[in-house]
Amino acid sequence: MEYENVHSDEFVKYFSGDVHTAFDDHGDVEGKDVKTWATPYALSIMGKRYTSNCPFGTGDGYGDGRAMSIGEVNNADTTSRYELQLKGAGPTPFCRGADGRAVLRSSIREFLASEAMHYLGISTTRALSLIVSEDGDDENGNGKAGNTSQRPWYSEQNQKNVPTVDDPRLERYSPEQRKQIVAQLNAQTRNDPDVMVEEPNAITCRVAPSFMRVGHIDLFSRRATKNTLSENEIPDKNTPEFKELEDIIWHACFREFPSECYEPFIDDNDILSASKCLLDHSLDGIAAMVAGWVRVGFAQGNFNGDNCLVAGRTMDYGPFGWMEEYHPLFAKWTGSGEHFGFLNQPNAGFANYVMLLSSIMPIIEAYSPSLEEARKYETEMTEKGQQVFQDKLMQELRSKLGFHPEDESADDLWQEVEVLMRESKVDWTLFWRQLTYVEQEFPVGSGSKAYGEMFDVLNASKSHDGLKSPFYEQLDTESRSKFFSWIQQWRETLEVSYDSENYGSSAELCQQDLSEAGGTDEKKITSPAERMRLANPKYVLREWILVDAYTKASTSSIRNPIFPMKKLKSERGDETMIHELFNLIKNPYDEGTDEQDEKYYRRASSEALKKGGVAFMS
Numbered sequence: 001m002e003y004e005n006v007h008s009d010e011f012v013k014y015f016s017g018d019v020h021t022a023f024d025d026h027g028d029v030e031g032k033d034v035k036t037w038a039t040p041y042a043l044s045i046m047g048k049r050y051t052s053n054c055p056f057g058t059g060d061g062y063g064d065g066r067a068m069s070i071g072e073v074n075n076a077d078t079t080s081r082y083e084l085q086l087k088g089a090g091p092t093p094f095c096r097g098a099d100g101r102a103v104l105r106s107s108i109r110e111f112l113a114s115e116a117m118h119y120l121g122i123s124t125t126r127a128l129s130l131i132v133s134e135d136g137d138d139e140n141g142n143g144k145a146g147n148t149s150q151r152p153w154y155s156e157q158n159q160k161n162v163p164t165v166d167d168p169r170l171e172r173y174s175p176e177q178r179k180q181i182v183a184q185l186n187a188q189t190r191n192d193p194d195v196m197v198e199e200p201n202a203i204t205c206r207v208a209p210s211f212m213r214v215g216h217i218d219l220f221s222r223r224a225t226k227n228t229l230s231e232n233e234i235p236d237k238n239t240p241e242f243k244e245l246e247d248i249i250w251h252a253c254f255r256e257f258p259s260e261c262y263e264p265f266i267d268d269n270d271i272l273s274a275s276k277c278l279l280d281h282s283l284d285g286i287a288a289m290v291a292g293w294v295r296v297g298f299a300q301g302n303f304n305g306d307n308c309l310v311a312g313r314t315m316d317y318g319p320f321g322w323m324e325e326y327h328p329l330f331a332k333w334t335g336s337g338e339h340f341g342f343l344n345q346p347n348a349g350f351a352n353y354v355m356l357l358s359s360i361m362p363i364i365e366a367y368s369p370s371l372e373e374a375r376k377y378e379t380e381m382t383e384k385g386q387q388v389f390q391d392k393l394m395q396e397l398r399s400k401l402g403f404h405p406e407d408e409s410a411d412d413l414w415q416e417v418e419v420l421m422r423e424s425k426v427d428w429t430l431f432w433r434q435l436t437y438v439e440q441e442f443p444v445g446s447g448s449k450a451y452g453e454m455f456d457v458l459n460a461s462k463s464h465d466g467l468k469s470p471f472y473e474q475l476d477t478e479s480r481s482k483f484f485s486w487i488q489q490w491r492e493t494l495e496v497s498y499d500s501e502n503y504g505s506s507a508e509l510c511q512q513d514l515s516e517a518g519g520t521d522e523k524k525i526t527s528p529a530e531r532m533r534l535a536n537p538k539y540v541l542r543e544w545i546l547v548d549a550y551t552k553a554s555t556s557s558i559r560n561p562i563f564p565m566k567k568l569k570s571e572r573g574d575e576t577m578i579h580e581l582f583n584l585i586k587n588p589y590d591e592g593t594d595e596q597d598e599k600y601y602r603r604a605s606s607e608a609l610k611k612g613g614v615a616f617m618s
Contacts, residue, residue, distance in 0.1 A: 017089035038071035042092035045215035063094035107202035110317035116585040122292035124314035152193035154612030187327035190616035210255035215306035221359035272367040285312025290349035291392035297323040297428040301333035308352040399535040402528035404506040430470035432536035467602035537588040544608040
C-alpha cells in the first residue's frame, strides 16, 4: 500500500467510518465519481439462547455491538476476497446500550496481537489500520464528544492476594497439595476494576476472507426449526426460514472454502454435499487453530460460538492473553472461568464445533435419504470431532518436544512434564525455548549423556541476570531431581525415535514425509532441533510488554471513585514502542537482536504476575 494513500484524508475518513464523504474531494476519475458501493452493516448472532441480552427482547438482537463491515475487496493477484470490518466506530443496533467505541489501549492490543498470531503461523483475522481520536480537550479541559470514553480499570493497588504454601489455613494439607492449591488460586484469582479511566478512542480495521461465526449459522438454524415439534420430525424445506438457512450455508461455503465446498456443488445445487464439506473443513480449521493456541501459550479467554469463526480463524482480541507462569486453567479475562482456561480450549473448540454441526443438521436431515442416515452421520462426525481435536493438540505438543507430529512415543513425556511444570512455577515460553537450546547444544546422535549440563542450559544458568531461567522460584532438591530424570528420559526417547538404522518412529515418519514430497524438502523437517525451533517461539506478546506499549502511546485521565473530583492527567503519547513491537513479532521464532533478547526474552516481574490490568483484566 502506497505511503501517500495511507496518510491521505480519504483513507483516514473511510477507515474511521466516514464512508459517505471519504471521496467527496477526490475528484472525478474517468468520468465517474468515486463512491463506495458498500452499505456498512453489523450482524445479529445466535438466537433464543441470548434473549436476555437482546435489546429487542426477541433473541434476534444479540450481535455485533461495535463491529461493522464497510466493504469487500478482491486481490487481483491471488483472487482472494477480503472483508473490511471496523471495530469501535460507534453503536450498532446490537450494542445493548453501550457506546460502541473502542479505546486506544484495547485497539493497540488487538492490532499487535492479531499480527503476532499471523506471524506465529496460526490462522487469524488481521489488522489493516488503527486510527486514533486526538483532537484534544475543550475549553473546560474535558475530552470532546466521541474522542474519549470512560472505562472501568485497575488502580496501582489492585493486585492478586494469594496465600503462600506456608499459610496456616493450609496446614492440614500435604506440601504437594499446598503447591497445587496455591497454583490454582493464583491462576483463578481475578479482581474487579476499581477506578474509572477516560481514554482516547480508536478504530481498528480488521481484515479476513470472512467474519462468518458459528453463532450466525446457529441463529438461522434456530429460526428454521422453531416450528419443528419433535426431534424425530424432518424440518420443512418449504419455509422462508429454511431457505434462509440454505442461503447462509451456501454463503459460508463460498466465503470460507470456495474451491472445496462451493464450486464443485453449486451448479447442481447439491447442498447436502456442500454442507458435509463445510463441516469437514471447519473441523480441521477450528481444531488446528486451538491446538496452535496451546503451542504458543495463548488463551483466547471467551471462546464461545459467537467468537468462533466457521473457518477456524482467531478473532475477538479483547479477553486474550499469552501465558507467563504455566497453569492448565490460565486465562487473563475475569469472566473466562474454567471452561475457557488454557488447556480447556480444545474442549471449548469442540463444543463450538458441535454447535455448528447441530446448526447444519436440519439441512442434513432434510436432504439425506432417511432420518436414520442423517443421525448416523451426526454421531460419526461428533466422534470424529473429538478425535480430531485430540490429535491436533497432541501433534503440536509432540513437535514442541522435538518429535514428529505423528510419533506417539512422546505422549508420556508430555504427561510427565506437564505435572512438573504445574508444580514448579514455570514460564511456558521460556521453558520450551530453553529446551530447544538443549537440543541445539547436545544434538541427537551426539551420544551425549551430560544431563547435568543439559539442565543448566534449560535453567539458563549462564544468563547474567537470571531472568531467562524458566523457573519463577528456585527449585528445591526434589524438584531438581525430577527434572534431571525427565531430561534423561526425554533425551533417551528422542535418540531412539530418530535412530534411522533401527527404524526409530520419528526417523521413519520423516522419511515417509520426504518420500511423499517427491524427494524435495518442501513438506517436512527432519532435524529435531529445527522442529523445536519452529514449534517454540522465542518472542510472544506478554501482557507487561503490551501494557508498556499502550501506556506510552495513550493519554488517559484517571478518576478515583473515592475522590471523584481528583483528575490525574498523563501526557504521554509516544508510539515508538508500538513500531518496535511490530518489528519484533514479525520473526517470533528467530533469535532476534541482542537488544530484543535483553528486553523481551525474560520472565515477567513479580509485580506483573499480580497486578490488575496486567495479570488479569475485565
